[in-house]
Amino acid sequence: xxxxxxxxxxxxxxxxxxxxxxxxxxxxxxxxxxxxxxxxxxxxxxxxxxxxxxxxxxxxxxxxxxxxxxxxxxxxxxxxxxxxxxxxxxxxxxxxxxxxxxxxxxxxxxxxxxxxxxxxxxxxxxxxxxxxxxxx
Amino acid sequence: xxxxxxxxxxxxxxxxxxxxxxxxxxxxxxxxxxxxxxxxxxxxxxxxxxxxxxxxxxxxxxxxxxxxxxxxxxxxxxxxxxxxxxxxxxxxxxxxxxxxxxxxxxxxxxxxxxxxxxxxxxxxxxxxxxxxxxxxxxxxxxxxxxxxxxxxxxxxxxxxxxxxxxxxxxxxxxxxxxxxxxxxxxxxxxxxxxxxxxxxxxxxxxxxxxxxxxxxxxxxxxxxxxxxxxxxxxxxxxxxxxxxxxxxxxxxxxxxxxxxxxxxxxxxxxxxxxxxxxxxxxxxxxxxxxxxxxxxxxxxxxxxxxxxxxxxxxxxxxxxxxxxxxxxxxxxxxxxxxxxxxxxxxxxxxxxxxxxxxxxxxxxxxxxxxxxxxxxxxxxxxxxxxx
Numbered sequence: 001x002x003x004x005x006x007x008x009x010x011x012x013x014x015x016x017x018x019x020x021x022x023x024x025x026x027x028x029x030x031x032x033x034x035x036x037x038x039x040x041x042x043x044x045x046x047x048x049x050x051x052x053x054x055x056x057x058x059x060x061x062x063x064x065x066x067x068x069x070x071x072x073x074x075x076x077x078x079x080x081x082x083x084x085x086x087x088x089x090x091x092x093x094x095x096x097x098x099x100x101x102x103x104x105x106x107x108x109x110x111x112x113x114x115x116x117x118x119x120x121x122x123x124x125x126x127x128x129x130x131x132x133x134x135x136x
Numbered sequence: 137x138x139x140x141x142x143x144x145x146x147x148x149x150x151x152x153x154x155x156x157x158x159x160x161x162x163x164x165x166x167x168x169x170x171x172x173x174x175x176x177x178x179x180x181x182x183x184x185x186x187x188x189x190x191x192x193x194x195x196x197x198x199x200x201x202x203x204x205x206x207x208x209x210x211x212x213x214x215x216x217x218x219x220x221x222x223x224x225x226x227x228x229x230x231x232x233x234x235x236x237x238x239x240x241x242x243x244x245x246x247x248x249x250x251x252x253x254x255x256x257x258x259x260x261x262x263x264x265x266x267x268x269x270x271x272x273x274x275x276x277x278x279x280x281x282x283x284x285x286x287x288x289x290x291x292x293x294x295x296x297x298x299x300x301x302x303x304x305x306x307x308x309x310x311x312x313x314x315x316x317x318x319x320x321x322x323x324x325x326x327x328x329x330x331x332x333x334x335x336x337x338x339x340x341x342x343x344x345x346x347x348x349x350x351x352x353x354x355x356x357x358x359x360x361x362x363x364x365x366x367x368x369x370x371x372x373x374x375x376x377x378x379x380x381x382x383x384x385x386x387x388x389x390x391x392x393x394x395x396x397x398x399x400x401x402x403x404x405x406x407x408x409x410x411x412x413x414x415x416x417x418x419x420x421x422x423x424x425x426x427x428x429x430x431x432x433x434x435x436x437x438x439x440x441x442x443x444x445x446x447x448x449x450x451x452x453x454x455x456x457x458x459x460x461x462x463x464x465x466x467x468x469x470x471x472x473x474x475x476x477x478x479x480x481x482x483x484x485x486x487x488x489x490x491x492x493x494x495x496x497x498x499x500x501x502x503x504x505x506x507x508x509x510x511x512x513x514x515x516x517x518x519x520x521x522x523x
Contacts (some may be wrong), residue, residue, distance in 0.1 A: 048182055061490045062371075063341065089370065089485065090353055094189070095216035095232035110186045124181050125189050135180060135189030135217045 043084075043122040045112035051081055051121065052108045058101045062087040065136075067101065067123065069109060082120040083109050085136040094135050105129050111136075179219075179256055189217040191252035193261045198246070202266040208239040209265050211246060219252030227479055228451050234480035242270035282450035284407075287360060292407045292447045294358045294365065297481035301474065312456055315470040318423040321433055325464045328433040341372070341489035346398075346420050346441060346459065356475075357484035358453075365402060365409060370487045378402035378411045388415035391437040396420060398441070411443040422459060423469070436463045451477040 053071030065085040073079045085091065101107065106129055111121040123136045180188035195214040203209050212235040215221060223230045224247055226238065238246075245264045253259035264272070285293040321328055354370035365378040374397065382401040387393035394417035402411045416439045423433045444456040453475045460468040 045181070048186060050186065062487055063489055087353070089355075089487070092233070093231050095192075095194070095214065095218065097233070110182055125187065127187065132192070132216070133187045133189045 042115055043112035044115055045122060047113075048111055048124060049113050049121065050108055050110050052106065053081060055101055055103050055105045055107055056080065058103060060088045060091055060096065060098070062089065065091060067109075069107065079119045081109070082118075083111065083123040083126075084120065085123040091136060096134060100134060101126070101128070179252060190254050191218050191221075191250040191259055192216045193248060193250070193259060196248050196261045196263055198263050198265050201264075202268060204268055205241070205270065206239070208237050210235055210237050211263075211265075213248050215248070215250060217252060218250040221248065221250040223248050229476050229478070230480050231478065236480045238265065240265060240267055243267045243272040245272065284447050284450055287362070289362045291362070291404060293360065294409065294445060294447055294453065295360050297355050297357045297478045297484055298453050298475040299478050300354045300356065301476060312470055312472055315458070315468055317469060317471055319433060319459070319461070319465040319469045320467075321464060322466055328464060346416055346422050346435070346439065354487065355478060355481065355484050368484050370484050372489060373487055376400055378409070380404070384412070384414055391415075394418070394437060405444075407446060409445040411445065413441040413443070414439075416441075422461070433465075435461045435465075438463050448474075451479075453477070
């Protein structure tokens with residue numbers, strides 16, 4: 001991203017980190033729901049949405065898992081959504097395994113969308129092709 | 137979305153935020169997911185008409201199903217979305233999937249129970265392990281509590297894999313001596329505040345806060361000898377070494393030797409292991425805004441932490457943590473946490489951390505650079521980092 005590159009060139013990595021600190025600080029001042037594990041200030045968790053799409057990548061990891069699904073927007077264009085889920089350990093505690101979610105499957109994701117309008121959400125639950133709902 | 141703000145505006149923002157942080161900490165908040173679930177009036181953090189994940193038992197089996205007296209069998213279970221799940225008798229609290237070896241003296245029926253089933257009901261499933269030549273003994277859940285195991289030297293055995301759990305902030309049961317649960321900066325030091333940068337707190341691969349060594353959502357394992365107790369934390373693969381009977385080194389007492397985890401020395405007071413830690417570097421922070429996790433304050437090299445670790449029952453460890461930093465904060469503050477034993481674990485799970493900068497780049501894209509408040513302008517010196 002341009003902001004990051006600019007800052008990295010000017011002041012090194014810590015400057016970018018500071019920018020993020022300031023930005024998160026600002027957003028944290030807004031009346032948003034805060035996460036237990038880390039800040040969810042970047043997401044509107046009080047007004048969740050549902051997104052149905054085809055799983056592209058399942059990356060279960062720490063400190064958070066990232067799942068990518070391809071959904072169609074209102075104009076029928078394909079959009080890749082990034083779903084931020086809980087860390088691997090938490091998903092394991094909810095019964096997830098390496099095969100719970102497979103690329104190519106059509107799923108519906110439920111969670112808070114990104115405040116800045118990016119096609120991303122913090123995932124609260126996901127409905128699998130057989131109808132099962134898995135928590136995250 | 138575009139945000140512009142001046143330095144003065146940030147200062148104006150900061151004061152109410154610090155007040156908000158204090159007020160939020162004073163309330164009991166086991167986890168934000170639970171808090172949000174309560175806000176939605178449901179058992180999950182989604183409002184109607186979104187579906188709530190329901191607990192399901194996928195598998196419960198034993199192999200072999202019939203054993204001779206003195207032999208053992210292996211119970212295996214698999215569930216989805218369990219809540220407060222137990223496998224009884226004798227095993228106790230368990231996680232979603234696992235296996236454990238049991239050696240009952242008589243035929244026993246084991247029951248797997250979980251909250252959070254359809255309509256919020258409790259779900260359960262049972263199996264019977266037959267021990268040849270014995271009669272099944274009726275087992276009730278009100279059995280005598282299992283004794284706290286002891287080491288050969290007579291000290292309580294603290295060993296096992298424990299769950300970090302959620303922090304018990306705000307519960308009067310865990311209020312000790314009326315001390316606050318978060319620090320209060322002294323006048324003139326209010327600008328020590330730090331905020332929850334996702335790269336440093338949750339999404340980053342860095343040690344962040346004191347005393348977050350134990351969790352909250354991860355496991356830790358204690359290994360114990362008469363001379364040394366070692367606590368190994370799943371998150372970040374941290375290990376802390378408590379030397380029994382040792383004293384702090386002069387370098388640490390002089391503030392010349394600093395590290396992320398500090399230097400810990402310990403002694404026994406009755407059945408409680410008292411761990412005294414000094415020498416924290418300035419890369420970490422103290423005090424937390426929510427569920428003892430995110431946000432807080434920078435501290436000085438004089439931060440001092442005393443943990444009193446007690447195995448209060450067979451399956452529960454209590455850690456009472458008292459911190460002080462007299463130069464910057466008013467009086468000591470204290471946090472009490474309880475951690476459940478995880479009997480199915482024989483070793484603390486592996487944790488590999490993968491940084492997520494690119495993802496957060498996307499989240500931050502479109503937001504403009506803002507001037508930084510003064511308290512963010514200064515980085516710790518190398519000496520303060522412990523270098």
